[in-house]
Structure formats: structure tokens, C-alpha cells
Amino acid sequence: MTVDLVDRILAGDVRSAARLMRGIxxxxxVAFDTLEKLYPHTGHAYIVGVTGAPxxxxxxxxxxxxxxxxxxxxxxxxxxxxxxxxxxGGAILGDRVRMQEHCADSGVFIRSVATRGWLGGLARxxxxxxxxxxxxxxxxxxxxxxxxxxxxxxxxHLAGTSIFVLTPDSGDAIQMMKAGILEVADIFVINKxxxxxxxxxxxxxxxxxxxxxxxxxxxxxPIVLTEAVNGSGVEALAMEILKHREFLASHGGxxxxxxxxxxxxxxxxxxSALRDYISSSVDKASQEELVEDLVRRxxxxxxxxxEVISHLPRP
Amino acid sequence: xxxxxxxxxxxxxxxxxxxxxxxxxxxxxFRDAGYEVIYTGVHQTPEQIVSTAIQEDVxxxxxxxxxxAHLFLFGEVVRQLREKGxxxxxxxxxxxxxxxxxxxxxxxxxxxxxxxxTSLDEIMKWTEENVTPAGMREESxx
Numbered sequence: 001m002t003v004d005l006v007d008r009i010l011a012g013d014v015r016s017a018a019r020l021m022r023g024i025x026x027x028x029x030v031a032f033d034t035l036e037k038l039y040p041h042t043g044h045a046y047i048v049g050v051t052g053a054p055x056x057x058x059x060x061x062x063x064x065x066x067x068x069x070x071x072x073x074x075x076x077x078x079x080x081x082x083x084x085x086x087x088x089g090g091a092i093l094g095d096r097v098r099m100q101e102h103c104a105d106s107g108v109f110i111r112s113v114a115t116r117g118w119l120g121g122l123a124r125x126x127x128x129x130x131x132x133x134x135x136x137x138x139x140x141x142x143x144x145x146x147x148x149x150x151x152x153x154x155x156x157h158l159a160g161t162s163i164f165v166l167t168p169d170s171g172d173a174i175q176m177m178k179a180g181i182l183e184v185a186d187i188f189v190i191n192k193x194x195x196x197x198x199x200x201x202x203x204x205x206x207x208x209x210x211x212x213x214x215x216x217x218x219x220x221x222p223i224v225l226t227e228a229v230n231g232s233g234v235e236a237l238a239m240e241i242l243k244h245r246e247f248l249a250s251h252g253g254x255x256x257x258x259x260x261x262x263x264x265x266x267x268x269x270x271x272s273a274l275r276d277y278i279s280s281s282v283d284k285a286s287q288e289e290l291v292e293d294l295v296r297r298x299x300x301x302x303x304x305x306x307e308v309i310s311h312l313p314r315p
Numbered sequence: 316x317x318x319x320x321x322x323x324x325x326x327x328x329x330x331x332x333x334x335x336x337x338x339x340x341x342x343x344x345f346r347d348a349g350y351e352v353i354y355t356g357v358h359q360t361p362e363q364i365v366s367t368a369i370q371e372d373v374x375x376x377x378x379x380x381x382x383x384a385h386l387f388l389f390g391e392v393v394r395q396l397r398e399k400g401x402x403x404x405x406x407x408x409x410x411x412x413x414x415x416x417x418x419x420x421x422x423x424x425x426x427x428x429x430x431x432x433t434s435l436d437e438i439m440k441w442t443e444e445n446v447t448p449a450g451m452r453e454e455s456x457x
Contacts, residue, residue, distance in 0.1 A: 013340050014369055014370060015369055015372075015399070015401060018369060018371065019368055019372050019449065020370035021372065021447065022323070022372045023450075025321075026318055026320050026321065026448075026450075027317065027318045027319065028318050029318065068372055082352075085346060085347075088346065088347050088348070088349045089321070089349045090345065090346035090347060090349045090351065090352065091351045091352065092342055092346045092351065092352045092354055093351060093354065093371075094345070094354045096354070096355045096358035096367060097355055099355060100355065100356070100363060101339060101360070101369075103355075103363050103366050103367055104360070104362045104363050109370055110367075110370055111370060111371065112351075112371055114351050159356060181428060186350065193323045217387045244395075257359050262401060
């Protein structure tokens with residue numbers, strides 16, 4: 001029965017794809033089986049990550065970028081990630097408010113995803129959902145992360161091109177010198193560029209980037225000024241994205257990034273399978289005894305862990 | 316990974332009325348009930364709402380209308396959902412709706428109508444009793 005579903009998704013059926021995405025989010029075994037069968041059909045879509053602090057205009061920028069790619073006759077998938085409440089498990093997924101321009105266009109598929117406790121700006125299901133959009137034949141998949149801080153770089157491992165969105169009030173030169181996302185973005189966008197301070201941010205950013213030594217297989221990240229709300233600068237941004245892809249393609253960077261992505265996905269799959277195996281194999285009663293021993297300082301956490309592992313059955 | 320199902324809800328305001336205070340309270344209520352809420356803002360066409368509901372694979376669409384155009388707009392959302400093979404998605408409505416319109420809305424496929432003064436608890440209770448998250452079962456696909 002999953003074969004039918006696979007065929008329908010490969011043929012671009014929106015309802016089937018949407019249902020599969022739900023199954024992936026819900027960790028449904030049937031969904032994972034279906035995803036296995038789709039995997040050989042992926043690898044076509046170009047993944048673009050859009051990240052940056054909350055309120056910087058990421059959703060509006062994504063909406064404008066959809067238009068820029070549609071004008072080039074490319075089909076577009078969007079994965080828009082918003083946070084899950086740590087208290088209730090609920091979420092308000094509001095990125096679509098700014099993405100109304102293209103929501104009835106059959107060449108565009110937008111999916112809102114809640115983090116469900118996943119850290120790093122993505123969601124556990126994000127890569128699976130990207131694979132589904134890829135298998136449907138989307139040419140570009142735009143991934144909008146949760147509005148994040150400085151350290152969350154997960155998206156840069158999945159994306160071909162990572163865009164970091166700043167605004168004219170994004171902070172001074174010292175913020176720019178800090179380690180993290182600023183070191184790994186491929187393109188910088190200063191959005192809301194009509195506001196005061198845009199050029200100062202650009203100068204600070206430029207100075208920071210000039211300090212980085214550049215290697216021949218990396219392009220110096222361009223800085224693009226945009227006003228996403230009226231589309232200004234968005235065409236230039238789309239060109240920079242395509243230029244970056246071409247550069248990667250001509251320097252072996254695409255394969256390198258694809259390997260990196262595959263390696264990360266494998267590591268996560270292993271960890272996830274091991275976590276499942278451990279949580280289903282550990283004897284809860286004896287674990288509670290160890291917890292008690294820990295509380296009474298009769299054993300150290302490391303020794304307790306070795307004890308648990310030594311009693312695990314062979315997988 | 317332990318399989319979990321989570322209800323997904325779309326709250327939307329069709330038509331020209333831009334008063335979204337109420338619908339935001341509803342969205343917040345669904346969030347606090349532990350559901351994933353897709354909020355799309357004001358001035359939506361039925362086409363946009365239907366396309367969003369299908370792409371997001373929601374179980375429930377909550378429509379709010381304070382302008383008086385509910386008979387046309389709500390009915391149109393249900394009609395287009397059915398046309399696209401998504402008639403299984405539950406649609407409810409709320410807003411300034413005269414009592415005599417309620418039977419007409421139900422006739423058009425609106426499962427429930429919530430009038431001003433309805434408590435959030437009532438809406439959440441109704442949802443819990445009447446809407447279940449779709450699973451991956453094949454029969455739920457068509």
C-alpha cells in the first residue's frame with residue numbers, strides 16, 4: 001500500500017505528500033517505510049537555508065524569494081519552522097502570514113513545522129520533509145529556521161546555500177566578531193535596509209569578513225541589502241544564490257556539501273535508533289535503583305552508565 | 316522514536332474583515348491545548364484557505380468572520396475542500412452570525428458554529444470530542 005503512496009507523491013500529489021509529512025513528524029513507522037522508498041528519488045532539489053534572529057523579516061524574504069524563483073520557472077518548496085511550547089507541546093505556526101503571495105500557486109508547496117523540542121533551529125522531521133518536497137520534483141527548497149541566536153548552525157549542514165538575515169539594529173562590530181553562524185553563512189542579507197544604520201552594519205560585517213582568510217574553494221560571502229516587504233534587492237539575492245550554487249558546482253563544493261549532509265543524516269539516524277533501542281531495552285526498575293545510588297553518592301554517573309550498558313542485550 | 320499524533324488546526328479569516336482579535340485568542344487557546352496551530356492572518360480567499368489546509372494536512376479549519384459574509388465564505392471553503400478530495404477535514408466557524416443562519420451553515424457542511432460569548436473551554440472540549448488527528452492509515456487518504 002505504501003507503493004501507491006510513493007507513486008502519488010512522485011506524481012506530485014499534494015494531499016499524499018502532506019499526509020506523509022505529518023506521518024514523519026509523528027514518527028509513524030508507515031511514514032518511515034514510505035520515506036525509504038522515496039529516498040532514491042531525491043537529490044534534485046537545491047536546499048537554501050534562511051536563518052537569523054526573530055523579527056528580522058525571514059518569512060517576508062522567503063515569500064519574496066519564492067516569487068524570484070517562480071519567475072525563473074522553478075518550482076519551490078518551503079519548510080517554515082517555528083517553536084513548540086515547552087509547557088503544553090502546542091505551537092503557533094505563523095510564518096505563513098507573510099507568505100500569502102504564492103499560497104494558491106500549484107508550483108509552490110509551503111509546510112509549517114513545529115520544533116517539537118528539537119534544538120538548533122530545525123526540527124527532527126525537517127530533513128524528511130525536505131526529502132518529500134525533493135521527491136515531488138521541487139527545484140528549490142527554502143528552509144526557514146526558527147528565529148535563532150548565534151550558535152545554531154544545523155541548517156548550514158543541510159543547505160547548499162545558507163543565508164543569514166540581519167537588520168540595521170543587529171549590533172556592533174563586537175557582535176560581528178563572535179564565533180558561530182557568522183563564520184559559516186554563504187550570503188548575508190541586511191533586510192529592512194531603508195532603516196537607519198544599514199550601511200554601518202554592512203561596513204562592520206565587511207570588516208569582519210575581510211579578517212577571515214578565504215580558501216580557493218570558498219567564495220567570499222556577498223552582502224545583499226534588501227527591503228523584503230517591497231521586493232527591493234530580492235532579485236539580487238536570488239542571483240547571488242544561483243551564483244553560489246554555480247560556484248559550488250564548478251569547485252566540487254556541491255558533492256562535498258552533499259557528503260556532509262549525508263554524514264550528518266546518518267549520524268542522526270544512528271543516534272536516534274540507539275536512543276530507541278536503549279529506552280526500550282533498559283530495565284526501568286534497575287535503572288531506578290541506580291538513580292537512588294546516584295542520589296546517595298554510592299556510584300558516579302559514569303560508572304552507573306557503564307553498568308547499564310554492560311547489561312544491555314545485543315541489538 | 317515513539318509515534319505521537321498531534322492535532323493540527325488552521326485558523327483563518329476569510330474575506331475583507333480585518334478584525335483578528337478574536338481569532339488570535341482562539342489560536343492561542345488551541346496552542347495552550349497542545350495543538351499545532353497554523354495561523355495565516357486576515358483577508359484570506361477561500362482558495363488560499365483550502366490550499367493551506369491541504370498543504371498543512373490539518374484536521375480542523377476554524378473560520379472567523381465578523382463582516383456578515385459568512386454564508387458565502389464558509390460554504391465556499393467546504394465546497395472547495397470537497398472538490399479537492401479533502402472533505403474529511405472538519406470545518407467550524409465563528410463570529411457575528413445570526414441564529415437563523417446556523418442551520419444554513421450546518422447544511423453547507425460547517426460542523427459547528429461558535430457564537431460570541433462561547434468560552435475557550437467549550438471550544439476545546441468540542442474539539443477534543445469531535446476531531447481526531449489523521450494517521451497514516453491508507454483509508455484516511457481518500
